[in-house]
Amino acid sequence: MRELHKSRSLVWSLFLLFCIVWFYGLGARTLIPSDEGRYAEMGREMAATGDWITLRLNGIKYFEKPPLQTWMNALTFKVFGLGEWQARLWTGLCGLLGIVLVAHTGRRLFGERIGFFAGTVLATCFMWAGLGHFNSLDMGLAGMMTIALCSLLIAQRDDATARERRNWMLLCWAGMALSALSKGLIGIVLPGAALVLYTLISRDWAIWKRLHFGAGLLVFFAITTPWFVLISLKNPEFPHFFFIHEHFQRFTSKVHHREGPWHYFIPFLLLGIFPWLGVLAQSLWHGRRDSSQTFQPKTMLLVWSVFIFFFFSISGSKLPAYILPIFPALALLVACYLDKASFKNIAATAGLLALAGAIGLALASKVPALAKNPFEIPLFQSYIPWVFAAAAIGLIGGLTGIWLARRQKEWAIVVIGAAGFAYSQMLMFGHEQFGRYSAGVNYVPAIAAELTPDTPIYAVGRYQQALPFYLSRTMILVEHPDEMLFGVTQEPHLWLPTRDAFLSKWKTDHANGKKAIAIIRPDIFKSFQEQGVPMRVIAQDPRRVVVTNEAGK
Incomplete structure (x- = not known):
């Protein structure tokens, strides 16, 4: 039987089918708080005001992050209008770009089959597939850092021509610049530190002569300098807050209250790499052996993965998605291992997927027990069929992968990946009812019916991250x-x-x-009722109470 990766028509058909599902998923769910609502609203406000320099959230200066994603969201809204898929388009494109780059890099460095495996692995990892459909900064950063990583790997390979090395290194510098515009100095600090560690471990001192520092720095500063200069001139308070508070203090202290133990990221790594967990440890161990003559790409991939994981593990600020930039490197290491893996390793990986499916089937009916109050019970009940469907796909895909492991290795890997991807997407699609509740979008028609162009909206005790985007209105913060x-x-x-x-x-x-409208935290609403504050309830649930100061008609 002809090897799957050599059939161009089949590979392109699989990729086209994957892209259809990938892009469909961008608009299949409501934007949920807090990240998705926040970054969609920032883009909406930028598009509405025309101020492309000073970032604002809810009409208020917001200097925590650089502008790249807000720029891209604002441009998308300008071209395509407001909506969920528009708000996720940039992250979706960044995720897809990372998959294509990893596949291309694997092909150039290790051969066509490993390139095919690398793209398949990254495309189907739970964390990469999930965050590719989530409007946050992490996928934008990871996508740009993947440009830097893959460009470096291709540029430094032993058989690269002088022209290839120069062009790919300039793209690497551009990738680091775009990373810096995505999420700050880590865009250059992390790749730079990884390169230093790689040099010390591999003894490849000559790599520093092949980085095209002069032209590369010109590219880097040409991309990054204009915005940083313009915003600092327009907002003198920006440099200290952004560089000191948002970088040094965020890393060294618990100022953002996002601390966690040293092992915080381990469960997210194990879940995020699924369905390839069964070969993760072997892939990392196999990556230690690099027989390349000069540049050692596997060593670079291993250093990149381990260092970035370690860096965020010792940071004073932790969120699950911070480790996303390591997944392209892990995908290449896993692909290299899969190329030589025995059918037993493939079958074990498929077995873990089948086990996850079986556990999902056993526990699906217990999902409503997660409800925190009676209002949430029907929301969780609506999730049960999706959990059953996802788990069934995992179980069937895993068992099929076991059957194929000895007979057709490449098809086994594709089936495992496809089942894992479908598993994660079904869980995300099924979250919609709970997402609508979390965002409060069910009340948008009722609130909009009460609004006039000059009606103020107050957010009392809690800022509603998604509602401003759906209402196309900012809110006046109260107390919090x-x-x-x-x-x-x-x-x-x-x-x-x-x-x-x-x-x-x-x-x-x-x-x-x-007339005025207020969206009030429930405990505060109860206090206002006791004080006899004039209010008419428009909508209410355990997370919010929407009221107006106007009596009913």
């Missing part, structure tokens, strides 16, 4: 500045710092017949 503390410190007139200040304004507007 959330992550906009720095911004309201700079522009204190944009919020009400105390509950008393809000009540005074609310009652005055009510007395003067001026």
Whole structure:
């Protein structure tokens, strides 16, 4: 039987089918708080105001991150209008770009079959496939860092021509620049530190002569400097907050309250690499052996993966998606191992997938037990069929992979990957009802019906991250500045710092017949009821109460 990776028509057919599912998933779910709503709203505000320099969230200066993703979201909204798939298009494209780059790099460095395996592995990893359909900065950063990694690997291979080396290294520098514009200095610090460690381990001192430093630095600063200079001139407070608070203090302290133990990322790595968990340890061990004469790509991949994982593990700020940039390197290492893996290793990997499916089938009916209150029970009940379907796909795919492992290795790998990808996508699709509740979008029609162009909306005690995007309106924060503390410190007139200040304004507007709307934390709403605050309830659930100061008609 002809090897699968050599059939261009079959490979392109599989890729086309994958792309259809990939892009469909971008618009299949509601944007959920907090990241998805936040970055969609920032892009909406940029597109609406035309200010491409000063980043704002809810109309308030927001300097935590650089502008690349907000730029891309704003451009998407300008071209295609507002919507879920538009808000996720940039992350979706970055995820797909990473898959294509990893497949191309594997082919150039290790051969066509490993390139095919590498693309398959990355495309079907739970974390990569999941975050490729989630509007956050992490996939944008990972996509740009994948440009840097893959360009470096291709440029430094032993048989690269001088022209190839120069062009790919300039692309590497551009990738680091775009990484810096995605999420800050880690875009160059992490690749740079990984390269230093690689040099010490491999003794490949000559690589520093092959980096095209002069032209590369020109490319890097030509891409990054304009925005950093312009925003600093326009907002003198930016440099200290961004470079000191958001980099040094975030890494060395617990200022953002995102701390975690040293082993915080281990379970996310194990879950994120699924369905390839069965060969992860072997792939890392196999990566130690690199017989290349000069440049050692496997060593570089191993150093990249281990160092970035270690870097975030010792950081004072931790979130699960921080380790996403290691997955392209892991995919290449896994692909190299799969190329030589025995049928037993492939069957064991498929067996883990089947086991996950069996566990899912056994536990699916228990999902409603996760509900925190009676309101959530039907939401979790609606999730049960999706969990059953996902688990069934995992079980069938895993058993089929076991059967194919001895007979047709490449098809076994494709089936394992396809089943794992379908497993993760089904779980994401099924989350929609809970996502709508989390975002509060079921109440958008009721709120919109009460709004006039000059009706203020107050967020009392909690900022609703997704609703501003769906309402195309900013809100006036009350009492709780959330992550906009720095911004309201700079522009204190944009919020009400105390509950008393809000009540005074609310009652005055009510007395003067001026309509206002408030989205209130439930415990605060109860307190207002006890005080006799004039309110008419528009919508209510355990997360929020939406009221107006206008009496019912």
